[in-house]
Amino acid sequence: MGLIEAILITVITASTPLLIAAIGELVTERSGVLNLGVEGMMLMGAVTGFVTGYSTGSVVLGAIAGIVAGMAMAALFAFLVLGIVVNQVASGLALTILGIGLSGLIGANYTGLRLEQKPPAIFGALADLPYAGKLLFSHDFFVYAAFALVILVAWFLTRTRAGLTLRAVGESHTSAHALGVPVRRLRLYAILFGGACAGLAGAHLSLAYTPFWVTGMTAGRGWIALAIVVFASWLPWRAMAGAYLFGGVTIAQLQVQGFGLGIPSQLMSSLPYLATIVVLVIISRTRTGSSAPAHLGVPFWPDR
């Protein structure tokens, strides 16, 4: 039990930032906007979260600040792609570059500091329950927020009028526009939601996962989140499966190395990516047609 429990708990921690960032990007992409700036928004969330958490001594305030920072970055992106209809790929890449540089600048005086506070364990004593108590109830609030987000987004996209409208905008903004749907406003909300999630995911890294700030600490997780959205074929539950598959294989390969079975480490390190590709191939063979929102990345001018 001990070892397996330890492994499962590590998998949950490792998968959480991927899942939170991916679910936000999924909503953004469902509205027809491709935001490649996830990495930059995560970094801004991480640095703002840490600086706030460190100064105020509150992890919760840090997380909120991370969300706000992610949304601020997303707002800038929204102005570019919705307001003045700049190319989405270029704007997204620029957003990442801006995030890398700006977060380094903001965090320059916070390098090498340690956050003393731990995120509050919201289920408290329940974690002491025998058997699965620790596994189910010992996590920080980021983990449960990630699960809640999956449930909420899945419900929103399939069961609510607003969710269906959002999807319609992603499938065909011209038709939605003709029907009087406020395309740009809905997309703005979706982009902001994506930014908020990316900011929260970044804050999880700097406040709970590895509670300190160093430049570039996301180490490519924003890009993996983007890949998970494609892997999930834009479905929330599959995004969860994808994040956990990726996190799980990452941890499993580290454990296997620890046991010293003599498998080349280079092969082990590439396993999460190989597993993702294999599943992607299997999924794409069992379905017909592309599941990507039809107007993903297509610029929209309301007056044409």
Next chain:
Amino acid sequence: MSLKNLTFAAMTAAFVGIAGAGVAEAQDKLKVGFVYVGPVGDFGWSYQHDQGRKAVEAAFPGKVETTFVENVPEGPDAERVIETLAKSGHKLIFTTSFGFMEPTLKVAKRYPNVMFEHATGYKRDKNVATYSGRFYEGRYIIGQIAAKMSKSGTVGYIASFPIPEVVSGINAFMLGAQSVKPDMKIKVIWVSSWFDPGKEADAAKALISQGADVLSQHTDSPAAMQEAEKAGVKAFGQSSDMVKFGPKAQLTSIVDDWGPYYIKRVKAALDGTWKSEDFWGGLKDGDVVMAPYANMPDDVKAMAKATEDKLRSGAMHAFTCPVVDQAGKTIECKGGKNLDDGQVLGMNFYVKGIDDKLPQ
């Protein structure tokens, strides 16, 4: 994609850095340039080089002016960055990553009057010197401490890439450990990255869950130290003193101190006595510094200090012959009593006692 955006970021950073350096300044100052592979905020490799740069500024007030360019990718971009520094009047340029070797040599050919210094490389020219640190000396000491401090008899080692520097570090660590406890066990996890705090933390957790109670790392972030602190096990820091991240966990840290070397070389450049040479400094030269020994009994401290003194004075070498590899083959002893520098610099085997296969 991430590589591409890194390149963009580096290009932007390089441009900004150099544009800033272009501002007019007094003619008589020596302009010294530094090229870093990572961000100065990594709290590891590049951070320590930048501390060295600051030591230079403090040592020669009014006489030198330093410029640094961070986040420079190893490859063609580096050549452009180095060339821009040379073109903008920098007379002494330090390039601080292995992958800057060829770009440095190329630019040096075009600027014969500029002095270049390349860290961790092995190719020199009339105006290109090389320098590095004997970090394996520190690893021998921490191996001994680990063997004394481990109750489970198993230590965990978080490694980056199977290059000779890292492999010789693991071997020196193991030889140190075996000198205290011959049946010491080691678990090595390769994270295939110099810098990924999340993954380093995950590797630390994996090692702890498998029974390792002392952790060592050859990656750059303090994540593993923090995990050790959380789990109540011991750990060694890397590159910089990480005691803040593990006040109860850190036994010591192998600190890269580039300050003394940079000051020496800048002084030589100011005096006009600079010439190309190869410098591989260790404990003796103050390049490799052990952070204060902590969280261990006094007898272990005394042992560590005694070993440190012997390594410093040259009475002892981390790779004293006979060195036996995993297959039981004794390695040829090219340095007389110990392996020579070439053998350490090109080490590509595990020593006996490591139950794992070295990734090739």
